[in-house]
Amino acid sequence: MNAALAIFFVLAVIAVFGAISLIVQRHPIHSALSLILVMVALAGLYLLMGAEFVAAVQIIVYGGAVMVLFIFVIMLLNAGEEERTNFSRLALYAGIPLAVAVTGLIAASIVGSKAAAALPAAGPGTLTSTRTLSTLLFTEFVYPFELTSFLILVAILGAIVLAQREN
Amino acid sequence: MNAFLTNYAFLIVPIVKIAILVLIVLTVDAYLTWLERKVIAHIQARWGPHRTGPHGLLQPLADGVKFIFKEDPMPANVDKVAYFLAPFLTLMLAMTSLAVIPFGPQRFTVWGYQTSLGIADVNISLLVLFAITALAVYGVALAGWASNNKFSLLGGLRSSAQMISYELALTLSVVGVLLIAGDFSLRNIVEQQAGSGKGLLGWNVFPQIIGFLCFFIAAIAETNRVPFDLPEAESELVAGFHTEYASMKFAMFFIAEYTNMITASCLATILFFGGWLSPFPESWTFTHYLPSVFMIPFGLWVIFDGVRYENMFGRLLLPVVGAVITAIAAALIVFPVANDAIQGVFWFLAKVFAFLFVYIWMRGTLPRFRYDQLMSFGWKFLLPVSIANVILTSVVILWRMHG
Amino acid sequence: MIPTNYYLLLSAILFGLGIVAFVFKRNIITIFMAIELMLNAVNLAFVAFSQALGKPDGEVFVLFVVIVAAAEAAVGLGIIILTARNRRSLNVENVNLLKL
Numbered sequence: 060m061n062a063a064l065a066i067f068f069v070l071a072v073i074a075v076f077g078a079i080s081l082i083v084q085r086h087p088i089h090s091a092l093s094l095i096l097v098m099v100a101l102a103g104l105y106l107l108m109g110a111e112f113v114a115a116v117q118i119i120v121y122g123g124a125v126m127v128l129f130i131f132v133i134m135l136l137n138a139g140e141e142e143r144t145n146f147s148r149l150a151l152y153a154g155i156p157l158a159v160a161v162t163g164l165i166a167a168s169i170v171g172s173k174a175a176a177a178l179p180a181a182g183p184g185t186l187t188s189t190r191t192l193s194t195l196l197f198t199e200f201v202y203p204f205e206l207t208s209f210l211i212l213v214a215i216l217g218a219i220v221l222a223q224r225e226n
Numbered sequence: 227m228n229a230f231l232t233n234y235a236f237l238i239v240p241i242v243k244i245a246i247l248v249l250i251v252l253t254v255d256a257y258l259t260w261l262e263r264k265v266i267a268h269i270q271a272r273w274g275p276h277r278t279g280p281h282g283l284l285q286p287l288a289d290g291v292k293f294i295f296k297e298d299p300m301p302a303n304v305d306k307v308a309y310f311l312a313p314f315l316t317l318m319l320a321m322t323s324l325a326v327i328p329f330g331p332q333r334f335t336v337w338g339y340q341t342s343l344g345i346a347d348v349n350i351s352l353l354v355l356f357a358i359t360a361l362a363v364y365g366v367a368l369a370g371w372a373s374n375n376k377f378s379l380l381g382g383l384r385s386s387a388q389m390i391s392y393e394l395a396l397t398l399s400v401v402g403v404l405l406i407a408g409d410f411s412l413r414n415i416v417e418q419q420a421g422s423g424k425g426l427l428g429w430n431v432f433p434q435i436i437g438f439l440c441f442f443i444a445a446i447a448e449t450n451r452v453p454f455d456l457p458e459a460e461s462e463l464v465a466g467f468h469t470e471y472a473s474m475k476f477a478m479f480f481i482a483e484y485t486n487m488i489t490a491s492c493l494a495t496i497l498f499f500g501g502w503l504s505p506f507p508e509s510w511t512f513t514h515y516l517p518s519v520f521m522i523p524f525g526l527w528v529i530f531d532g533v534r535y536e537n538m539f540g541r542l543l544l545p546v547v548g549a550v551i552t553a554i555a556a557a558l559i560v561f562p563v564a565n566d567a568i569q570g571v572f573w574f575l576a577k578v579f580a581f582l583f584v585y586i587w588m589r590g591t592l593p594r595f596r597y598d599q600l601m602s603f604g605w606k607f608l609l610p611v612s613i614a615n616v617i618l619t620s621v622v623i624l625w626r627m628h629g
Numbered sequence: 630m631i632p633t634n635y636y637l638l639l640s641a642i643l644f645g646l647g648i649v650a651f652v653f654k655r656n657i658i659t660i661f662m663a664i665e666l667m668l669n670a671v672n673l674a675f676v677a678f679s680q681a682l683g684k685p686d687g688e689v690f691v692l693f694v695v696i697v698a699a700a701e702a703a704v705g706l707g708i709i710i711l712t713a714r715n716r717r718s719l720n721v722e723n724v725n726l727l728k729l
Contacts (some may be wrong), residue, residue, distance in 0.1 A: 067631050071639050078646040078666060087658050087719075088371070089307060094662050095364070097643070101669055104636070108680045113688050115353035117672075120695050123360020125665065125702045127367070127390060132706045133658055134371050134383065136713050154653065162645025169637045186349065189410065191685050192692075200689050207696045214700035221707035 066107055074100040085140045087133050091126060098122045112189045235339035243345050244325070251324060255484040256286035262586045269590035280532070280540030296473035301374055304470070308372035313471060313478035316365030320485040323358040326351035327492045328413045330502050330570035342413070343571070351412045352404070355493060356397050359448060363389050365482070366450075366457075366467055373470035382467035384597060385450060385457030391604040392447035392454075398612035399440035402619040403430050403497050412493075416501035425507045429500040436615045438498040440608055445490035447604065449483060452589040456597050491581035492574075499577050502570035514565055517572045518555040525552030636677035643670035657709050657721050661702070668698050 077097035081090045098121050105114035196204055231238065260275065260282060267274030275282025300309065328344035328351075335341070348354060363386045370382010407415040407430075415430075422428035431438045447454040457467065468479045495501055506513040525548045532544025558565045595603065647670060650663035672691045679687025709719075716723050 063631055067635065071635075074639065075642060075646070078643050078650075081659070081662065081666065082646065082650045082653065086305070087656050087662075088305070090654075090659050090662055092307070092311070094666060097666060098669060101673055104639075104673065105676055107631075108636070108676055110676050110680065110688050110691075111348075111350045112353070113676060113691050115350055115357055116692060116695060118357040119353070119360045120699055121665075121669070123357065123363065123393075124390075125699050127363050127386070128702055128706055129658065129662060130364070130367055130371075131383065131386075132710060134367070134379065136658075136710065136719060138656065138658060138719050150653070155649070158645060158649040158652070161648060162642060165644065166638055166641040169641055170634050185680075185683070187680075187685050187688055189350070192688055195685055195689050196692070199686075200693075203693055207693055207700075211696065211700050214703045217704045218707045221704070221711055 063107065067104070070100045070103045070107065073097075074104070087138045088130065091129050091133060094129075095122055095126050098126065109186045111186060112192055113187075231337045232339075235337040239336050239339050239341055240345055243341075247324060247345060248321065251321070251485060251488065252481070254488065255481050256290065258484050258487070258582065259289065259480075260286050261582075262589070265583070265586045266590040269587070280535055280537075280544050283543075290477075293473050293477040298473045298475065301470050303374045305372045305374075308368045309470075312365050312369035312372060313475040313482075315368070316362065316482040317478040317485075319358050319362050319365065320482040320489070323355055323489045324485070324492075326354050326412065327489070327496070328416065328501070329574055331416075332567065332570065344413070347413055348411070350410045352400065352410045352415075352497075355489070356393075359393055359396065362448075362486070363393075365479075369471065369479070370467035373467075375470055378467055378469050381457050381469075385467055388454065388457060388597075388600060388604070389448055389450070391601060392444045392608070395440055395604060395608040395612045396444035396448060398609070398616060399437045399444060400497060401612075401616045402434045402437040405616075405619050405623055406430060406433065412496050412501075416496055416503065419500045420503050426505045429498065429503070431498040434498060434615070434619070436611065437619075438494070440612045440615065441497070442494055444604075444608060444612075445494065446585070446588070447600070449486040449490055451483075451487065451585060453592040453594050454600055456594050456600060487582060487585055488578070491578045491585070494581055495574060495577040501577075502574040504569065504573050514569060515559065517565070517568065518558045521551055521555035521558075525549070525555060633677050633681040637674055640670045640674040640677070643667075643673070655721055656719050657713070657724070658706075658719065660721060661705055661709065665698060665702070668694060 074097050077093045077100060080093035081097070084090045084093060098117060102114040102117040102122070105111075105117060263285070264274035264282065275285035278285045278288050325345040326348060328342065328347065330343035333340065333342045341347075366389065367382050367386040370378045370380075370385070373379075403415065404410065407418045409415065409418070419428050419430055446452075450458050468476055471479065504513060528548030528551060529545045530548075532541060532546075532548055535541050535544055558568070644667055647663045647667035650666065651660055654660055654663065672694055675687045675691045675694070679685060679691075712724060713719050
């Protein structure tokens with residue numbers, strides 16, 4: 060058990076704890092805080108793998124913009140705690156085992172596949188430099204890049220139109 | 227013992243550095259409050275703290291004792307998780323941002339572990355600082371929301387909206403420096419300014435003056451200082467996001483604000499003003515004695531002022547402080563090794579304190595923006611100017627490369 | 630070095646938890662957050678593969694996923710705000726009519 064594996068387990072436990080807390084918490088703002096915890100843990104995992112730029116983008120864009128938007132909306136709409144209504148017994152007793160089964164199916168198919176086993180380890184090996192990423196982004200992936208900038212423009216216009224008051 | 231130190235040096239050395247840095251930064255924060263009160267007072271033609279210790283120098287200690295002993299009430303019906311999380315998060319982020327700032331040029335080896343004068347030397351230190359700035363919005367938003375108070379909520383939402391708006395201008399105004407330096411690492415940005423070979427003119431402020439002005443204005447807005455502190459100043463009028471926070475939690479917000487000021491000043495120095503580089507050319511080696519040349523008259527003046535001070539405590543304390551300062555300055559002249567070692571750190575600290583003085587000066591001089599003026603200034607003026615700076619810088623760089 | 634399978638397993642677990650949250654929660658905003666969790670799990674798998682194969686293409690695609698998720702969050706939350714204002718509740722069981 061070297062240091063990298065120990066850090067991986069700590070971050071993985073934090074991420075799973077955040078995801079479970081997202082499900083278990085009753086108030087949406089606590090769920091949002093748990094999701095922020097998951098995102099920060101994932102950024103740590105990206106750093107562990109050597110993808111430093113992606114880790115920084117994850118925190119800046121996801122953790123610093125998208126989740127702030129979520130928290131603003133929860134505060135503006137004054138979302139309260141979920142009321143305890145009659146929870147369907149079928150959902151509780153059949154749903155959770157089924158969810159576990161679906162997850163297990165996905166996991167088993169990943170772990171059991173021969174192609175995945177043939178992959179080398181994705182430890183803290185090479186550091187992907189930002190220069191490599193940006194070269195790729197502007198040479199090979201320039202068409203999706205321009206399309207996403209157009210997509211962001213469309214999203215901004217959509218958000219403005221949706222937020223207008225009806226006159 | 228030696229083997230233990232060598233094996234675990236990668237853990238022990240950063241921890242020791244962190245402890246030293248936190249102690250220094252907390253002391254600087256405390257005396258920054260003293261400096262602010264004195265400077266603003268003298269701008270307003272009055273004395274500042276004057277009675278607590280000679281020249282009010284023990285005022286931060288008195289404030290600290292007050293914060294410890296004051297009652298820390300918690301309002302009813304608050305969201306406990308968010309209420310406790312907000313000040314901790316704000317302080318933690320403010321302190322973490324100091325970890326990636328390089329303070330001096332030296333690299334040294336301790337117990338076989340190579341390290342530099344700064345806690346962590348990462349490749350993406352500038353991006354780490356942006357990430358921390360992005361996360362700092364949560365402290366304010368959660369603080370405003372967790373207090374069960376409509377005015378706190380509105381103040382918190384306004385403040386976080388302001389921080390998000392100016393964050394964009396902040397990151398874009400730095401892109402010009404990134405294009406020139408070609409690297410995210412703060413240490414490499416300073417090395418590049420040193421390596422341009424033009425001495426003072428190689429500092430990034432000269433090609434990037436627009437970027438520097440946009441950065442400084444956006445940094446003032448990010449740290450919620452005057453003239454952008456309407457969400458905070460509402461606490462003087464109606465309420466702000468830290469209304470319902472008393473003693474220790476308010477102290478955390480307070481310390482976090484001053485630490486953010488220090489980080490913004492350090493960043494402005496490193497990105498635009500050459501970090502630890504001396505403004506004089508390298509060949510003028512007599513400028514290496516400048517720290518002593520400033521400190522010796524200052525120490526002598528403190529002694530001279532101390533022996534004539536009005537009360538006994540001042541007459542005892544001030545000459546001792548003055549004697550220590552003079553002794554350190556004399557030791558620097560006598561031991562050239564020590565003198566060379568502190569050159570970088572001396573210039574870095576001098577520039578950082580110059581920026582902090584500008585911050586405090588602005589607080590004493592300028593009136594506040596109204597909230598709609600603030601938002602329209604950020605979106606309609608600062609952001610387009612930052613984008614124009616990026617475009618202009620890239621055009622000039624491409625023209626130089628191919629022209 | 631950490632085997633790639635560990636990262637993929639973590640990605641699968643997070644995806645499964647995202648599905649559970651999506652199905653079981655009744656607040657629209659929480660359901661939307663579960664979608665973001667699933668997107669994050671997929672991002673983790675992308676970066677793990679990208680590092681294992683040694684090509685940075687996976688990381689570029691992660692950047693695209695992040696951008697698209699941000700745009701989707703902006704528009705989706707706008708729709709949620711309007712829906713919540715019209716129906717005065719954030720319960721997804723109330724959004725059961727095709728026409729308001």
